[in-house]
Amino acid sequence: MHRVKKVEYEDDDLYSGEEEEADAEYTAEDRDNFATLTPVVRAELEEARLHASDREIEEALWHYYWDVSKSVAYLKNTRTPRPAQRTEKKEQPKSKFDQAVQKSAEKADWFRGIPWSDLPPAQLGLIVPCEPVTHRPMMLGGSSKLAKLAEERRKKAAAAQSAQATPDKALASLERLGRPREANENEAPLSRPDTKKYPLRKRKESSPPPREPSPTPQTPPAEVQPSLRTSPTAFGRVLSTNPAAVRINNAAALDEMLDPFADPSPDDAVLRITKAKNTSNELANKTKDLSLEQHAPSQANVKSKGLDVLKIWTEEKPKRKPSAAFVVIGHVDHGKSTLMGRLLLDTGAVSQRDIDRYKKQATELGKASFALAWVMDTGSEERERGVTVDIAQFHFSTDHVDFTILDAPGHRDFIPNMIAGASMADLAVLVIDANHLESGIKGQTGEHIVLAKACGVSRIVVAVNKLDATNPPWSEAVLQDVVASITPLLTASGYKPENVRFVPCSGLNGQNVVKAMSKKGDASWVAEGYRTLLEELESCVAPHDTEEMVRAPLRMQIADVFRGSVTNPLSIAGRITSGHVQTGDTVLLQPSNERAMVRGIEVGGNGQEWAVAGQICTLHLTEVDQQHLRAGDCVCDAKNPTPAAKNFVVQLTALDSILPQAVDVHVGRLHAAGSITALISTIDDAGEVERKKPRVVKAGQKATARLVLDAGAALEAGTRLIIRANGSTIAVGEIIRAGG
Known part of the structure; x- marks a missing residue:
């Protein structure tokens, strides 16, 4: 019995073709x-x-x-006919059972096609298969005379054979086998195939050749055991030998008997062997040391000579040319690198052959006008993009001053590198494109002016570039517009008018860069009223290394860590802020608190025994691991180091609204993450407190704030810093107190 559920369907649930027609x-x-x-x-x-x-x-x-x-x-x-695809089925191997069935079927069908195969089924079971009858061939016409003659001949031969039979059956059988076979008349003669004949070759000897008969083995001689006892000396033989039994055969034996102490004693032999071994070891060690000196860098510590650097510096100062480092700033694509390349070419620091090589390489990339810029832009990325990325450093000398160029990038993405270059400079060269003044002012020109002043650069030379491309060329009115637009920015940033110089020039053609302009032509007003760029740079050089700075404890911020050479595997570069250092001194690295020894010093690419404040130098270090060095760290005097701290009280000038917020702190090469945790007060121009604990500091106001870094840094009171947030500069200032 099955249980069936009764389901009642409504009329709406049933399908009808009307819905499809409606759809x-x-x-x-x-x-x-x-x-x-x-x-x-x-x-x-x-x-x-x-x-x-x-x-x-x-x-x-x-x-x-x-x-x-x-x-x-x-x-x-749907309308394109498709070719029929043949699907070929691969035959699978048959099993043994299928093969047996197939064979049985073939046996069952052996009689198909025979006339009597259509018999009724009842009679088929009585049929028994039999072998077919084969007819023997017979001679036509029955037995012939030839056959009878052949039969008689065989009978006679058999009778003769039986008559000649011998009792030796073995011999008879051999004779029968040796008798030639009688040919039958009815059999056709068999044709034997001709055997192929090959030329006979001389038989080669077997390889290896047959062995000669080995000689009779001889009994090996008895092994003579070495005597473990040494022979007696002459003196011993004299004591142990009967003089009557000694027979002297030659003069040498006679001399030996007469002087029994002529041979060295056993102790002397031992001493001689020991001395020979020591001599060979010493020679091997000397050879090993010599090979190490030739193939491995010498890591021997250099002892300090104990020079009185302050005294030597004071004596050599009147004889030495003044030195200065200037940073090149300005908006991107205003011609900073090209102008510096022209300056180096015209002063002889770079040869014309190098410029021609750069021009050929730049032409292959479709940038022939970048040949002079490639003097400063040495990186492959900078040359391909046509944009300066990092600080480019170059030394050159004139008759009066030793200069160091610090070419800073103008793109806003590389502002930290620009800050690092400005922090090592004594003066700045601001390059402005006379044809794109507005883009520079809205771009990085104004920000670079503020950052240069915040880094301590107090003198600036404004190079108004590309005046040869104005309309008309060398228009004095264009220069006056540039001066009128840039002067307010310089004054607002804190530059005094006596520390600002304007120079009209053309970096690509080298006009008024090193060589003065002609007093004839459209640019005659330039020759009459302005000096060249090089002359303005020499006039702006002021002494920056005072005795007070040299006497102060050593302070140097690391700008770069690199491998100097094979003999100097670890080197650092930077500007000495205060103090002095000499070869062999032990210095302290902060904030890692690691000590290192100065193995060598280079200033301007030349080796020196010492360096003082204000110089950009390279120190070759030893006895320190590279992992304890990084850009932004401080090299300090080991006896008077700079302590590392995280909390600082700073005095800021706001360029944008400031709140307690996360910020990025820039001090030279140091780029540290931190935050402004509290706004202590706002102050006026005289330094008096206007309001305590303000909620916000507006642009243009000065304030005191508490700054906390995520990691410790070696910063002291009086250190200038720049605070940025979200890719823009929001404040500049200096540290009032560290650790407070």
């Missing part, structure tokens, strides 16, 4: 689409020589949501 009704919008797209589809089908009805085209458009290309592709596929 198939198109709206007015659909019909408009059909009217518009159907001719398009039909035209493409006609080009392919295909035909389709309106109904088929409309269904294709409807199902492909009015996509003409898909509808045409669908209709083409």
Whole structure:
């Protein structure tokens, strides 16, 4: 018995074809689409020589949501005949059971096709298969005379054979075998194939050749055991030998008997061998040390000579040319690197041959005008992009001053590198494109002026570049517009008018850079009223290394860590802020608190025994691991180091609104993350407190704030710093107190 559930369906649940017909009704919008797209589809089908009805085209458009290309592709596929694909089935190997069945079937069908195979089934079981009868061939016409003659001949031969039989059956059988066989008349003679004959070759001897008969083995001689006892000395033989039994055969034996102490004693032999071994060891050690000195860098510590650097510096100062480092700043693509390349070429620091090589390489990249810029932009990325990325450093000398160029990047993405270059400079060269003044002011020109002043650069030379490309060329009015636009920015940043110089020039053509302009032509006013760029730089050089700075404890911020050479595997570069250092001194590295020894000093690429404050130098260090060195660390006097701290009280000048917030702190090469945790007070120009604990410091106001770094840094009171947030500079100032 089955239990069946009764399900009652309503009329709405049943399917009817009316719904499909209702769904198939198109709206007015659909019909408009059909009217518009159907001719398009039909035209493409006609080009392919295909035909389709309106109904088929409309269904294709409807199902492909009015996509003409898909509808045409669908209709083409449905009307293009496809070749029949043959599916060849691979025969699978038959099993043994199938093979047995097949054989049995073949045996059962052996009698198919025989006339009596159509007998009734009842009679088929009585049929027994038998072998077919084969007819023996017989001579035509029965027995012939030839056959009878052959039979008689065989009988006679057999009788003769039996008559000549001998009792020795073995001999008879051999004779029978040796007798030639009688040919039968009815048999055809057998043809023997000719055997192929090959030329005879001389037999080679076997390899290896046959061994000669080995000689009779002889009994090996008895092994003589070495005597473990040494022979007696002459003196011993004299004591142990009977003088009567000694026979002297030669003069040497006579001398030996007469002087028994002529041979060395056993102790002397031992001493001689020991001395020979020591001599060979010493020679091997000397050879090993010599090879190490030739193939490995010498890491021997250099002892300090104990020079009185302050006294030597004071004595040599009147004889030495003044030195200065200037940073080149300005907006991107205003010609900073090209102008410096022209300056180095005209002063002889770079040869014309190098410029020609750079020009050839730049022409291959389609940047022929960048040849002078490649003097400063040495990196592959900088040359490909045509933008300075990092600080480029170059030394050159004139008759009066030793200069160091610090070419800073102008792009806003590389502001930290620009700050690092400005922190090591004594003066700045601001390059302005006379044809794109507005873009520079809105861009990085104004920010670079503020950052240079914040880094302590008090003198600036404004190089108004590309005046030869103005309309008209060398327009004095254009220069006056540049002076009128830039002077307010310089004054607002704190530059005094006597420390600002303007120089009209053209870096690409080298006009008024090193060589003065001609007093004839459109640029005659330049020769009459302005000096060259090089002359202005020499006039702005002021003494920056005072005796007070040299006497102060050693302070030097690391600008770069690199491998100097094979003999100097670890080197650092930077500007000495205060103090002095000499070869062999032990210095302290902060904040790692690691000690290192100075193995060598280089200033301007030349080796020196000492360096003082204000010089950009390279120190070759030893006895320290590279992991304890990084850009931004401080090299200090080991006896009076700078302590590392995280909390600082700073005095800021706001360039934008300041709140307690996360910031990025820049001090030269140091780039540290931190935050302003509290705004202590706002102050006026005289330094008096205006308001305590303000909520916000607006742009242009001065304030005292508490700054906390995420990691410790070696910073002292009086250190200038720049605070940035979200890619822009929001404040500049200096540290009032460290650790407070």
